[in-house]
Amino acid sequence: MMKNINLGRFVQVRNLTEHYRKSEHYKKGEVASAYGFLMPAMVLAVLFIVLPIVLAFTYGFTDYYLLKPDEKQFNGLENFKQMLTDEVLIQSFYNTIKFAVLVVPLQLSMALGLALIANKKIKGIGFFRTAYFSPAVLSLVVISILWTVMLNPTSGLINEILMNLGLSKQPFLSSPTQAMYTIVVISAWSGCGYQMMIFLAGLQNIDSSLYEAADIDGANTFQKFLFITIPLLKPILMFLVITTTIQAFKLIVQPMVMTGGGPDYSTMTVLQYIYEYGFRHRNIGYASAITLLFTVCLIVLSIGIKKLFREEKAA
Amino acid sequence: MKKIFLLIATSLLALTLSACGEEKANEEIVVWTQASADHPEGKMFAERVKSYNEANPDKPQVKIENITRAGAGSGYIDKLNAAITANDLPDIFTLDGPDIGAYVDAGVLGELDGYLTEGFKEGFTEAIIDQGTVDGKFYGMGYSDSGVAVMYNEDMINALPEDVKALVPAVDEDWTWDQFVELSRKIDEFAKTTNDPAFENYEVATSLLLTDITAGAYELGTYYFTPLLWGNDANIVGEDGVTVDGVLNSEKSVEALTKYAQLFEEPALASATESEKTFHTGKSALSVSGFWYVSELINNYPDLKFKSLRYPKMSENYDGLYTPSGSWAFVRNGQIEDEERVQQIAEVMEWLTNDEASEQYYQMNGSVPTRINSVDVIDTNTDNPYHNDAWTVLKYQVEETNKSRPVSPGYPYLSETFAKDVILKIAQNKATDPETIKQYLDDAAKKIELEFEKYKK
Numbered sequence: 001m002m003k004n005i006n007l008g009r010f011v012q013v014r015n016l017t018e019h020y021r022k023s024e025h026y027k028k029g030e031v032a033s034a035y036g037f038l039m040p041a042m043v044l045a046v047l048f049i050v051l052p053i054v055l056a057f058t059y060g061f062t063d064y065y066l067l068k069p070d071e072k073q074f075n076g077l078e079n080f081k082q083m084l085t086d087e088v089l090i091q092s093f094y095n096t097i098k099f100a101v102l103v104v105p106l107q108l109s110m111a112l113g114l115a116l117i118a119n120k121k122i123k124g125i126g127f128f129r130t131a132y133f134s135p136a137v138l139s140l141v142v143i144s145i146l147w148t149v150m151l152n153p154t155s156g157l158i159n160e161i162l163m164n165l166g167l168s169k170q171p172f173l174s175s176p177t178q179a180m181y182t183i184v185v186i187s188a189w190s191g192c193g194y195q196m197m198i199f200l201a202g203l204q205n206i207d208s209s210l211y212e213a214a215d216i217d218g219a220n221t222f223q224k225f226l227f228i229t230i231p232l233l234k235p236i237l238m239f240l241v242i243t244t245t246i247q248a249f250k251l252i253v254q255p256m257v258m259t260g261g262g263p264d265y266s267t268m269t270v271l272q273y274i275y276e277y278g279f280r281h282r283n284i285g286y287a288s289a290i291t292l293l294f295t296v297c298l299i300v301l302s303i304g305i306k307k308l309f310r311e312e313k314a315a
Numbered sequence: 316m317k318k319i320f321l322l323i324a325t326s327l328l329a330l331t332l333s334a335c336g337e338e339k340a341n342e343e344i345v346v347w348t349q350a351s352a353d354h355p356e357g358k359m360f361a362e363r364v365k366s367y368n369e370a371n372p373d374k375p376q377v378k379i380e381n382i383t384r385a386g387a388g389s390g391y392i393d394k395l396n397a398a399i400t401a402n403d404l405p406d407i408f409t410l411d412g413p414d415i416g417a418y419v420d421a422g423v424l425g426e427l428d429g430y431l432t433e434g435f436k437e438g439f440t441e442a443i444i445d446q447g448t449v450d451g452k453f454y455g456m457g458y459s460d461s462g463v464a465v466m467y468n469e470d471m472i473n474a475l476p477e478d479v480k481a482l483v484p485a486v487d488e489d490w491t492w493d494q495f496v497e498l499s500r501k502i503d504e505f506a507k508t509t510n511d512p513a514f515e516n517y518e519v520a521t522s523l524l525l526t527d528i529t530a531g532a533y534e535l536g537t538y539y540f541t542p543l544l545w546g547n548d549a550n551i552v553g554e555d556g557v558t559v560d561g562v563l564n565s566e567k568s569v570e571a572l573t574k575y576a577q578l579f580e581e582p583a584l585a586s587a588t589e590s591e592k593t594f595h596t597g598k599s600a601l602s603v604s605g606f607w608y609v610s611e612l613i614n615n616y617p618d619l620k621f622k623s624l625r626y627p628k629m630s631e632n633y634d635g636l637y638t639p640s641g642s643w644a645f646v647r648n649g650q651i652e653d654e655e656r657v658q659q660i661a662e663v664m665e666w667l668t669n670d671e672a673s674e675q676y677y678q679m680n681g682s683v684p685t686r687i688n689s690v691d692v693i694d695t696n697t698d699n700p701y702h703n704d705a706w707t708v709l710k711y712q713v714e715e716t717n718k719s720r721p722v723s724p725g726y727p728y729l730s731e732t733f734a735k736d737v738i739l740k741i742a743q744n745k746a747t748d749p750e751t752i753k754q755y756l757d758d759a760a761k762k763i764e765l766e767f768e769k770y771k772k
Contacts, residue, residue, distance in 0.1 A: 065769070067420075067421030068421045068422070069399065154518050176743075257530075260529045260531050262529060264740065264743070264744070280731065281766070
């Protein structure tokens with residue numbers, strides 16, 4: 001009954017909006033005040049979103065050097081040509097993709113696993129929910145510093161534990177082969193708490209009668225998870241895949257704090273490289289060109305995931 | 316209607332008043348510094364500016380603005396770069412020594428020759444004059460120098476057998492990198508066999524603070540270890556500031572860095588991933604430390620007994636300058652062309668960096684003096700033997716061996732690539748053979764040459 005009333009209200013509002021949209025009988029004052037209300041947000045959006053994109057687009061085709069802003073000159077596709085031979089940039093793209101491919105499934109699996117545990121009606125579960133969620137409220141810089149100390153190859157806590165277990169010490173962040181995997185695990189750990197809460201909300205919305213029916217039909221726990229939980233969580237799962245993937249491509253804090261992009265550029269990401277080129281080396285032109293390329297890649301990726309999402313939905 | 320008129324009239328009046336204020340502000344000489352107001356460095360500038368204003372009430376008054384820097388100078392530098400873009404630079408501002416070349420190349424800084432009192436420039440130490448000079452013209456007046464010494468843990472050294480102890484030079488003795496490596500090796504061998512409590516926390520023979528490079532402070536890597544090349548008659552860039560190939564990857568450079576790499580031969584004597592505060596907490600016997608560690612160790616680690624030694628020379632036969640030096644300097648806005656104004660600015664800069672200021676900065680902040688006449692303010696006869704020892708070494712180096720870092724318009728890139736792709740990489744990969752080291756240097760030179768093409772046009 002409650003749902004019907006809300007639906008009715010929604011239809012009313014929608015019809016009213018449609019009516020106003022189609023009618024051309026706004027009073028001038030109404031139009032002016034509408035724009036007045038929109039203005040602050042529009043100004044901010046233009047200043048901080050549209051303008052930087054436009055500027056990055058234009059600077060990407062110049063030799064803009066930060067200390068010589070008045071001497072920038074159009075240099076055509078020079079910056080883009082440089083990218084083709086820039087080994088560190090190519091490595092940065094590879095690292096960023098590698099990170100996203102690894103962290104998304106790991107982080108979402110951890111989040112779902114924690115959500116399943118946190119959904120149990122057992123004593124003291126509130127404490128565990130808070131504990132699992134707590135990394136999400138910590139600053140990434142703080143988390144990165146803490147893990148750097150814990151992972152220190154000579155005196156870190158993790159290696160002490162490994163030694164006590166009879167295992168050999170590991171270089172972790174100082175090894176070109178281990179550093180990125182280490183960052184993947186830490187990132188997944190720090191990000192999964194927030195996603196756990198979203199999964200938990202989804203789990204709690206699943207009608208318990210579905211599980212009761214499955215019990216009567218003799219389904220085991222795994223079958224219930226596979227045929228009830230997963231399908232009903234699909235919209236949430238897709239939303240989290242999209243947001244986590246895009247977030248993963250924006251990786252910068254952890255490598256910047258923990259490894260500085262090393263060792264041997266094995267953890268250098270595209271965003272960090274853009275920052276380094278733009279502000280440390282003051283080469284805004286080249287940094288803008290990389291930004292442009294990276295933005296295009298992200299847009300294509302977003303469209304791809306969205307399309308996949310639509311196809312899934314249609315199926 | 317009346318209200319609208321009143322509103323417009325008030326607004327106009329406010330605008331007029333603020334314009335008047337602007338005009339008045341233009342008379343002031345504005346100084347930007349990277350030190351926060353509550354930091355000892357910020358306080359010493361405030362004190363100095365206050366005394367100038369009191370002594371010169373009839374001249375344009377000086378106003379100081381503190382723009383706190385973050386990490387490797389980022390917050391302050393970002394503001395400076397924004398001001399360049401907006402054409403809104405102050406009259407005087409501080410700049411890190413190695414950055415002067417890039418800002419001169421960009422036409423941001425104004426020359427000082429011709430505006431200074433006769434003999435004033437010559438009052439600075441050689442390294443500070445070199446740091447502030449680009450193409451023979453003087454731009455930067457260093458207010459503080461710096462220095463690096465080798466420190467050792469006295470308890471650990473006392474526990475060593477006599478023959479090893481004999482390898483430790485006296486505080487007033489030169490020594491070579493080979494001797495330094497040999498001492499490190501002997502300490503490490505002893506540490507692995509002893510139960511002496513001084514070695515209870517031992518992890519590594521020498522702390523090199525390479526973790527600073529990993530943490531993004533690339534310049535520290537270059538600052539600490541370029542002198543190894545200097546001491547072998549090599550450098551990271553040519554005299555012109557833009558030629559790298561044939562200089563950075565020269566035979567002399569390979570030779571010096573192969574000796575540096577001896578520290579990473581197994582069993583390693585130093586580590587790219589040493590623990591936090593390795594030397595401070597008795598985890599290493601030796602440390603290559605900046606002068607700022609002296610007060611930190613004395614104030615925060617009172618139980619640590621440390622002694623200091625000169626920075627080791629790479630080649631015994633080298634007789635030029637070679638020890639690390641340089642720090643922040645005052646520079647002037649090159650867009651100001653009014654001769655009278657520039658003269659006033661130069662006068663303020665002299666006040667901020669003269670002998671008296673240099674002594675005051677040492678007393679208030681422990682800043683290494685930049686003036687020849689002020690070096691004697693360094694007190695090496697205090698009640699604290701560790702202070703005396705460290706400052707004896709630093710004082711000697713300021714007077715005799717300090718060398719400024721190279722002047723190059725692309726210094727940040729040069730410094731970062733050398734620190735990351737050579738110094739850190741050798742340590743991380745434990746690359747000790749000359750062929751690999753030559754390869755690292757060739758790769759780094761190629762990268763830097765590509766980046767420096769724009770400066771050669």
